[in-house]
Amino acid sequence: MTKHFAIRSAFITFTSDPFTSEDPMSALHYEEDGLILIKDGRIISASSWDTSRQNIPEGTALEQYKNKIVMAGMIDTHVHYPQLPVVASYGEQLLSWLNTYVFPVEARFSSPEYAQNIARSFLSELLRSGTTTAAVFCTVHPESVDAFFTESSKLNACMIAGKVLMDRNAPANLRDTAQQAYDDSKSLxxxxxxKKRQLYAVTPRFAPTSTQEQLEAAGSLLTEHETVFMHTHLLENKAEIAWVNELFPDRRSYLDVYDKAGLLRPRSILAHAVHAQEEDFQRCHDTGCSIAHCPSSNQFLGSGSFPLFKALDPKRRVKVGLGSDIGAGPTLSLLQVLSDGYKVAQGINTSLHPAQGLWLATVGGAQALNLENQIGNIKPGHYADLCVLDPFATPLGRIRSSSADTLSDLLFSLMMLGDDRSIHATYVCGEKIHQVDKCE
Structure with a gap:
């Protein structure tokens, strides 16, 4: 049975790339009184209320939002759902943080019940933050993947996830073997x-916890299953980089470790790349893989500042999305991640415009995941994955937003001060999954 639904609200959508425009706001279209028509979970039109209201099919449910802004649901290109219980844990940098906090909690995910409870909580928090798609690390346990996809498929949300591969330099209860990694991943x-909107990612944790044999097994999986993703970490921390050089002395660079194993492809997601050099960016460009920029977690662990605008150099542009990186990242809100991203950019003498930031959180993330024809913008044919922004959600937000005299200033204040409270509602395939309170 055909199901129609409509939303009347102000909305923003992107008509071009704000990183290639002299005026980033020229890439963004703002409809002050708009109508989004949805049929069977997909957008069929998005235009002004006056232009399109006569096209609303009879019997269509209509939701109206005043003083709100609708945009595409946000896209998190790097996050660890099993780390939710240890988010905001004190005092460590990457390698000691893994041993102190992460590995002990990940060991609990051999329990299907525990994994399912955390997966359910994680997805609820994600959607409450306005994020409708994410590239997600599970744990080494197949049960953790089954639990996650079971819960996300109930929501019909587009999620990318996979079993972590680790056959060395990790606790015994979190290690597999190259063959087990291959067999488990193939079965998953x-x-x-x-299935529905679930997508799989072959997921070696990072080079230090996989032998060459296991990395090559991951490459074989990608060759055998050409539409799956690859998700791993790269160049996050200087001690980690030195360790990789010791473990792989015959490789030219950290990225070359993955390259030689056949892991660099158009659906490959490389998280962090804080310390990437020009040859790394060039190779990412040549192979079509993407970088997940995680400014909040990079600051939290003291890893460094990712040179976003260098990665986006038009001469050899690399696809970049945003990552919350829970649990090193202290928040699932990509608005808060953008606030940190602005500060990081300022610290290296660049400025992240609000149109550029919101583009990274939506269209840019979709491009990074090779899903730009399905999600990330309010366009006919796209899934109706949407979030409803409320710039006035908090007392400080009301004060600041009331003084904004341009759309650019309003969006900037939302990017700097917004968080999960600023998400009034979230839709997945046109179904309201989250709402703060009754619509006005």
Whole structure:
């Protein structure tokens, strides 16, 4: 049975790339009184109320939002759902943080019940933050993947996830073998990839916890299943980089470790790349892989400042999305991640415009995941994955937003002061999954 739904509200959508425009706001279209028509979970039109209201099919449910702004649901290109219980844990940098906090909690995910409870909580928090798609690390346990996809498929949300591969330099209860990694991953791919909106990612944690044999097994999986993703970490921390050089002395660079194993492809997501050099960016460009920029977690762990605008150099542009990186990142709100991203950019003498920031959180994330024809913008044919922004949600937000005299200033204040409270509602495939209170 055909299901129609409509939203009347102000909305923003992107008509071009604000990183390639002299005026970033020229890439953004703002409809002050708009109408978004949805049919069977997909957007069929998005225009002004006056232009399109006569096109609303009879019997269509209409939701109206005043003093709100609708945009595409946000896209988190790097996050660890099992780390939710240890978010905001004190006092460590990357390698000691893994051993002190992360590995002990990940060991609990051999329990299907525990994994399912955390997956359910994680997805609830994610959607409450206005994020409708994420690239997600699970743990080494297949049960953790089954639990996550079971919960996300109930929501019909587009999620990318995979079993972590680790066959060395990790606790015994979190290690697999190259063969087990291959077998488990192949079984999970067959069970989940492409089912509803669930997508699989082959997920070696990072080079230090995988042998060459395991990395090559991951490359074989990608060759055998051409539409799956690859998700790992790269160049996050200087001690980590030195460790990789010791473990792989015959490789030219950290990125070359992955390259030689056949892991660099158009659906490959490399998280962090804080310390990437020009040759790394060039190779990412050549192979079509993407970088997940995680400014909040990079600051939290003291890893450094990712040179975003260098990565986006038009001469050899690399696809970049945003990552919350829970649990090193202290928040799932990509608005807060953007606030940190602005500060990081300022610290290296660049400025992240609000149109550029919101583009990274939506269209840029979709491009980074090779899903730009399905999600990330308010366009006919796209899934109706949407979030409703409320610039006036908090007392400080009301004061600041009331003084904004341009759309650019309003969006900037939302980017700097917004958080999960600024998300009034979230839709997945046109179904309201989260709402703060009754619509006005």
């Amino acid at each position: 791919i067959q069970r989940w990839h492409g």
